[in-house]
Amino acid sequence: MPLVPPYCEALAVCPIKATGSDFSTGTDPALSNGNMATEFHNLQELRRSASLATKVFIQRDYSEGTICQFQTKFPAELDSRIERTFFEETVKTLNSYYAEAEKIGGQSYLEGCLACATAYIIFLCMETRYEKVLKKISRYIQEQNEKIYAPRGLLITDPIERGMRVIEISIFEDRGSSGSSGSSSSSTSSSSGR
């Protein structure tokens, strides 16, 4: 049975997002449900033409402690697929988003104290700052995939889907000449199932 590329699965019909509050303020990165129809249609062409070659995992950079940062070292496997500057730009922007989410300052104190005063019940109705930034990250990754990575046969998976441990970049090979997946401007959604 041929491997069904996860890339394609990620673009497939989006499952019902988990909604509703739970005790742990679970994450729900935003999905652009409006694009799903066009994605699915382009997806059919992609399935015929693209197959997953390998995956590269960008590891965490712990040099500044336990805050979420990723290494900007350019992996060798991407050498022929994408320019170094694009990759570094993406990782640096992601790092800055995560730094913003985890910043300990006035706003986080305020949020913490307010929440404590309400015995944290307020988190059942309010979205935390971290979750807001995670949505921004999800949109950013989607946009990067659309504009830069998908045309080069690559796909970035949102780190939240991998436990914030790695940035997974899937590398696809064009199979045959029937599909023009390299140049197709399919909109992509990298997150599903959340």
Next chain:
Amino acid sequence: MSAVMVARKAPRRWEKLPGKNTFCCDGRVMMARQKGVFYLTLFLIVGTCSLFFAFECPYLAVHLSPAIPVFAVVLFLFVMAMLLRTSFSDPGVLPRALPAEATFIEMEIEAANGNVPAGQRPPPRIRNVQINNQIVKLKYCYTCKIFRPPRASHCGICDNCVERFDHHCPWVGNCVGKRNYRYFYLFTLSLSLLTIYIFTFDIVHVVLRSVDSGFVNTLKETPGTYPPTVLEVLVCFFTLWSVVGLTGFHTYLISLNQTTNEDIKGSWSGKNRVQNPYSHRNIIKNCCEVLCGPVYPSVLDRRGLMVETPTPPISTTATKNSDPDPQNTKTTAPLIPNEHTPDDTKPSIASSPEKSSPKEPPPPSLGDTGETTPVKEKAF
């Protein structure tokens, strides 16, 4: 899974998660398997407070001030909220590596080790990282197939790697980790206050009644005093010593930005001149980071739906990697021998019941169980 499954309601991811947690409310609530001691905690708190509200409060409200029961109610509700929040939250569980990631790490390890002569034990799987000019060793978790982030540890009771692992607390029926440490601390703090409060006003109550009718008579004659008050005083007395002590200990840990796990292992005790790289060297900053830091989201997807895929590839497949997994699982399993480094077998440390000893990875048999079931690996 056959096509029949598609017609049925799709299961949620928590149903297929590896690890030994139990889930309630369709994945919203997450606890450890053994909950007996947690029920005892609930019983003690609710029972003692009920006795207090039933027997002491009416007298105190009339003879002293109605504010006394009101404050007691507020404190009680806060304690319960913190307890439930600690017990039901995801402590910061790290999802296990998917086969692709596990293979990638394997290859990196093999590349780093070079050629190991046959018959010789390969070197332990350790990655060194430099954090704030200290070398910290990251260990490889054979169960979860990842290099554990700094401060993370594997809880043998829940069979999960937990970020900023503090300890597994049977009294709350859950691990205490990055995401629920502040709730745990506030629980112990508010429980200390509640215990002191009830203890004090029990004594006040007995004193006030004794002023009227003598001490011994108070105990004998006044209905409702003898069993309830004495019970409350006993419970509070014994609870005081343990909970107040625990609160003090955790206050100390927070001011140094350490976890119970690190304290027990002596990671930063300074014997190797290794200092805590996570501490800000400022008590206020450390406290603020732990208690007022950002609220981390759960990275464990419990409530997402898993749509099982029938064989045709163009059918609705929502679970990423669901199809490649069965094949990858078979190829990756032999690559990952389930051997343990000497460091992994640590003596279980006997400590007070409130601080349950953090457990290291279980013996190989349990690790194998995690590996060989494709369904479990498929989810995360």
